[in-house]
Amino acid sequence: MFGKRVVDSKVSSDHASAVTKSPPENGGDTAMLNASKTAPPAKAATSKKQTITSNEGNKRSEEYYAIKTTIFNALIDTIDLSQLAQLDTDSAAEEIRDIVTEIISIKNVVMSIAEQESLLQDICNDVLGFGPLEPLLARDDISDIMVNGADAVFIEVNGKVEKTNVRFRDNGQLMNICQRIVSQVGRRVDESSPICDARLMDGSRVNVIAPPLALDGPTLTIRKFKKDKLTLDDLVKFNSITPEGAKVLGIIGASRCNVLISGGTGSGKTTLLNCMTAYIEPDERVITCEDAAELQLQQPHVVRLETRPPNLEGTGMVTMTDLVKNCLRMRPERIIVGEVRGHEAFDLLQAMNTGHDGSMGTIHANSPRESLSRLESMITMGGFGLPSRTIREMIAGSIDVVIQAARLRDGSRKITHITEVLGMEGEVIITQDIFLYEIKGEDENGNIVGQHNSTGIARPNFWDRARYYGLEGELALALDAAEA
Ligand SMILES: Nc1ncnc2c1ncn2[C@@H]1O[C@H](COP(=O)(O)OP(=O)(O)O)[C@@H](O)[C@H]1O
Ligand SMILES: [Mg+2]
Numbered sequence: 423m424f425g426k427r428v429v430d431s432k433v434s435s436d437h438a439s440a441v442t443k444s445p446p447e448n449g450g451d452t453a454m455l456n457a458s459k460t461a462p463p464a465k466a467a468t469s470k471k472q473t474i475t476s477n478e479g480n481k482r483s484e485e486y487y488a489i490k491t492t493i494f495n496a497l498i499d500t501i502d503l504s505q506l507a508q509l510d511t512d513s514a515a516e517e518i519r520d521i522v523t524e525i526i527s528i529k530n531v532v533m534s535i536a537e538q539e540s541l542l543q544d545i546c547n548d549v550l551g552f553g554p555l556e557p558l559l560a561r562d563d564i565s566d567i568m569v570n571g572a573d574a575v576f577i578e579v580n581g582k583v584e585k586t587n588v589r590f591r592d593n594g595q596l597m598n599i600c601q602r603i604v605s606q607v608g609r610r611v612d613e614s615s616p617i618c619d620a621r622l623m624d625g626s627r628v629n630v631i632a633p634p635l636a637l638d639g640p641t642l643t644i645r646k647f648k649k650d651k652l653t654l655d656d657l658v659k660f661n662s663i664t665p666e667g668a669k670v671l672g673i674i675g676a677s678r679c680n681v682l683i684s685g686g687t688g689s690g691k692t693t694l695l696n697c698m699t700a701y702i703e704p705d706e707r708v709i710t711c712e713d714a715a716e717l718q719l720q721q722p723h724v725v726r727l728e729t730r731p732p733n734l735e736g737t738g739m740v741t742m743t744d745l746v747k748n749c750l751r752m753r754p755e756r757i758i759v760g761e762v763r764g765h766e767a768f769d770l771l772q773a774m775n776t777g778h779d780g781s782m783g784t785i786h787a788n789s790p791r792e793s794l795s796r797l798e799s800m801i802t803m804g805g806f807g808l809p810s811r812t813i814r815e816m817i818a819g820s821i822d823v824v825i826q827a828a829r830l831r832d833g834s835r836k837i838t839h840i841t842e843v844l845g846m847e848g849e850v851i852i853t854q855d856i857f858l859y860e861i862k863g864e865d866e867n868g869n870i871v872g873q874h875n876s877t878g879i880a881r882p883n884f885w886d887r888a889r890y891y892g893l894e895g896e897l898a899l900a901l902d903a904a905e906a
Contacts, residue, residue, distance in 0.1 A: 486537075486541075487591065489531055489533075489541070490541060490544060490545070491591065492529065492531075493522060493525050493526065493529070493531070493541065493545065494545055494548065496525045496529065497518065497521055497522060497525060497545065497549075500521055500525070501517070501518070501521060506518075506549070511550055514549075514550055515546045515550060518542075518545060518546050518549055518550070519542050519546070522541070522542055522545055523538075523542070526538060526541075543556075543557075548595075552599050552602065552603065553590065553595060553599050554575070554588045554589065554590055555567065555569075555588075555599065555644075557588070558575070558577060558586070558588060559622070559624075559626070559644075559646070562648070562649075563579050563580070564577045564578065564579055564646055565578045565579070565645070565646055565648070565688070566578040566583075566643070566644065566645055566646065566688065567642075567643070567644040567646065568583075568642075568643050568644075569590075569596065569640070569641065569642040569643075570638060570639070570641050571593060571596070571636075571638040571639025571640065571641065572589060572590035572591070572592050572593045572595065572596045572639055573589050573590075574589075574638075575588040575589065575590075578688070580833060581829060581832075581833025581834055581835060582833040593633075593639040593640060596639060596640045596642070597632065597640045599642075600618075600630045600632065600640050600642055603620055603622065603628055603630070603642075604618045604620040604628070604630060606620065606622070606623070607620045607621055608733070608734075609731070609734070610734060611630050611632055612632065613632070613633070613634065616631060616632040616633070616634070616635045616636070617629075617630070617631050617632075617635065618630045618631075619713075619714075619731060621714050622644070622647070624647050624649075625647035625714075625715070625716070626644050626645060626646050626647040627644070627645040627647070627714045627716070628642065628643070628644050629642070629643045629644075630642050630643075645688075647716065651693065651696050651697075651718050652693050652696075652697065653697055653700065654668045654671060654672065654697040654700065655668070657693075657694070657697065657837070660834070660835070661834070661836075662690070662834075662835050662836050662837055663836070663837040663857075663874065664874045664904065666876070666900045666901070666903045666904035667837065667840065667857050667874055667904065669896065669899075669900035670840060670856065670857065670897065670900050670901065670904075671697070671698065671825065671837075671840065672700075672701050673701075673888055673893045673896060673897050673900070674698075674822075674823050674825075674840075674884065675698045675699070675700070675701030675702065675780075676701040676702075676703075676891060676893060677884060677887040677888045677890065677891045677893055678756075678779040678780030678887065678891070679779075679780065679822035679823045679884050679887060680774040680779060680780065680781050680782070680820055680821050680822045680823070681698060681780075681781075681782040681783075681821075681822065681823050681824075681825060682762075682782070682783060682784075682785055682793055682794075682797070682821050682823070682824045682825070683695050683698070683782065683783070683784040683785070683824075683825050683826075683827065684784070684785050684786075684787045684788075684789070684790060684792070684793035684824055684825070684826050684827070685784070685786070685787070685788075685826060685827035685828060685829075686786065686788060686828065686829060687786070688829055689827040689828050689829045689835060690827040690829070690835040691761075691784035691785075691786075691827050692716050692717070692760065692761075692784060694784075694825060694827050694837065695717065695758070695760070695782060695783075695784050696716075696717050696718060696719075698782060698825075699717065699719050699720075699721075699758065699782070700720065702719070702721055702756060702780070703721075704721050704722055704723070705723065706721065706723065706755040706756055706780075707723045707725075707753060707754055707755045707756075708721060708723065708724045708725070708754065708755065708756045708757075708758060709724075709725045709726075709727065709749045709752055709754040709756075709757050709758070710724065710725070710726050710727065710757075710758040710759075710760070711727045711728075711729070711742060711745040711746055711749060711757070711758070711759050711760065711766075712726075712727070712728055712729070712759075712760030712761075713728070713729050713742065713760060713761060714728065714760075715728050716760065717758065717760065719758075725752065725754075727745045727748075727749065728745075729741060729742050729744075729745060741764070741765075741766070742759065742761075742762075742763070742764060742766040743764065743765045743766040743769060745766075746759060746766045746769040746770055746773070747769050749773070750769070750772075750773055754773075754778055755778065755780070756778060756779075756780040756781050756782070757770065757773050757774075757778050757781040758781065758782050758783065759781075759782070759783035759784075760783075760784065761783070761784050761785070761786070762783045762784065762785045762797070762800070763785075763786065763800070764800060764803075764804070765800065765801075765803075765804035767797050767800040767801050767804070768800075768801045768804050768806060770783055771797075771801070771816050771817065771820040771821075774820035774821070775816065775819055775820045785797065788828075789826060789839070790824035790826050790839050790841040790853060790855075791853065793824055793826075794817055794821070794824070794843070794851055794853070797817055797821075798810065798813050798814060798817060801813050801816075810849075811849060814846060814849070814850070814851050815846055817843070817851060818843055818844075818845050818846050818851045818852075819845075821843045822842065822843060822883070822884055822887075823840065823841065823842055823843070823884065824839070824840075824841045824842075824843065824853070825837060825839065825840055825841075826838045826839035826840075826841070828859075830861075830870050831870065832864075832868055832869045832870045834869070834870060836859050836872070837857075837859065837874075838858065838859040839855055839857065839858060839859070840855070840856045840857040841853050841854065841855050841856065842854045842855075842856060842882055842883045842884065843883075844883055854877075854879060854882070854883070855877050855879075856876065856877060856879050856882050856901075857874060857875070857876055857877065857904065858874070858875055858877060859872055859873070859874050859875075860872055860873050860874075860875055874904075875904070876901055876904035876905045878905055879901070880898070880901060880902075882897075882901075885897065
């Protein structure tokens with residue numbers, strides 16, 4: 423193979439001197455397309471995965487980008503982009519490969535097979551997809567991609583944020599890609615509307631904020647959609663919770679407690695909510711309301727609803743409050759709200775209070791107590807004119823359990839609290855921790871060492887609920903085991 427390459431490059435350089443005389447610029451489109459057929463690219467090596475690894479490994483030089491720009495420009499001169507758009511992705515990629523291979527030989531560029539392969543992949547990504555983002559999007563181990571202008575691309579892998587070698591040609595290219603992403607969902611991002619949320623075909627959530635609001639160039643944040651959602655068993659495997667703790671969570675889900683999952687950004691709230699829904703019975707009618715559909719319920723009787731941002735004219739917005747309100751007219755048995763962040767808190771609590779037991783939602787807060795006060799302020803700001811005591815009573819009467827998720831400083835994610843809401847005492851809501859994660863220190867690698875402990879509560883408040891569903895035996899076992 424390598425021997426052949428030496429011969430090849432020699433042949434093509436000879437060949438090049440003859441061909442460069444007649445540049446492909448003027449009307450050479452089809453001639454080029456046909457000619458290129460004689461130089462079939464090495465298809466066996468075109469697997470995406472392979473290029474990805476090579477992409478990361480070698481830090482790209484300025485030279486590489488210069489060559490790429492030259493070849494890219496020659497390609498744009500050669501091909502008819504509108505014609506290319508008519509082809510399906512695979513054929514279009516093949517067409518581009520053929521032409522680029524030809525251009526490389528005509529321009530007499532010296533490149534190893536691996537470099538050529540990675541250049542080909544890069545160019546295909548630029549023309550057909552999301553450019554330098556493609557290799558990152560193809561990786562399943564990445565949970566977030568953060569682009570802060572053309573030269574700074576960060577990713578989160580295994581809970582740790584790291585800088586990548588990926589870069590964009592310039593902010594113009596980055597902006598074009600942002601535009602391409604948001605136009606897929608019928609939106610637009612530019613100086614006059616510089617903030618935009620969108621979603622990729624695979625379900626990944628995207629946020630774009632462009633200059634002049636973002637000072638260092640277009641800023642893009644992608645929360646990658648995980649096809650294989652983590653299960654409660656996975657969380658046990660990752661030491662996010664003990665087996666006994668997981669058992670208790672399962673019982674909380676199955677015995678239809680109203681649950682609030684609290685945590686910071688990326689702490690694993692949605693993942694945990696998804697895990698909890700696994701304990702919903704198949705015959706229950708469940709309605710989910712989300713800003714961007716992420717939950718993957720396995721039950722047969724699920725209605726999924728999604729909010730809608732305003733359109734280009736600024737109308738047609740459907741808020742979470744609209745969805746939750748509407749939900750109540752749909753005869754739900756359980757209502758699941760992806761993230762409670764505004765007035766919908768009131769409607770969700772109403773629902774929890776009026777026979778939709780087992781409803782769940784997530785909320786952005788750093789402790790169970792804080793989550794309850796956030797809930798209170800959301801309702802206060804909703805302008806319902808309710809005295810704070812009434813709101814607290816409503817909260818205490820609706821929420822049964824708060825589960826706290828956290829992303830610790832070593833990147834690990836833990837369930838740090840399982841806390842019950844007991845009721846009111848005077849003006850305050852009384853809570854009781856059932857499970858706590860206690861941080862003991864750090865090991866030599868900087869990983870946090872800690873332990874999940876039951877707090878010794880043998881009869882939690884939801885005991886009667888568990889008994890109603892025939893689960894009190896299991897609950898007692900799990901709590902006993904956690905104490906030992
Ligand atoms: N316990 C966990 N252990 C390891 N990774 C987790 C855990 N929980 C969630 N993740 C991962 O962390 C990322 C963020 O999780 P997500 O549930 O979307 O967070 P949030 O909804 O709090 O923003 C996802 O990629 C998810 O797969
Ligand atoms: Mg979330």
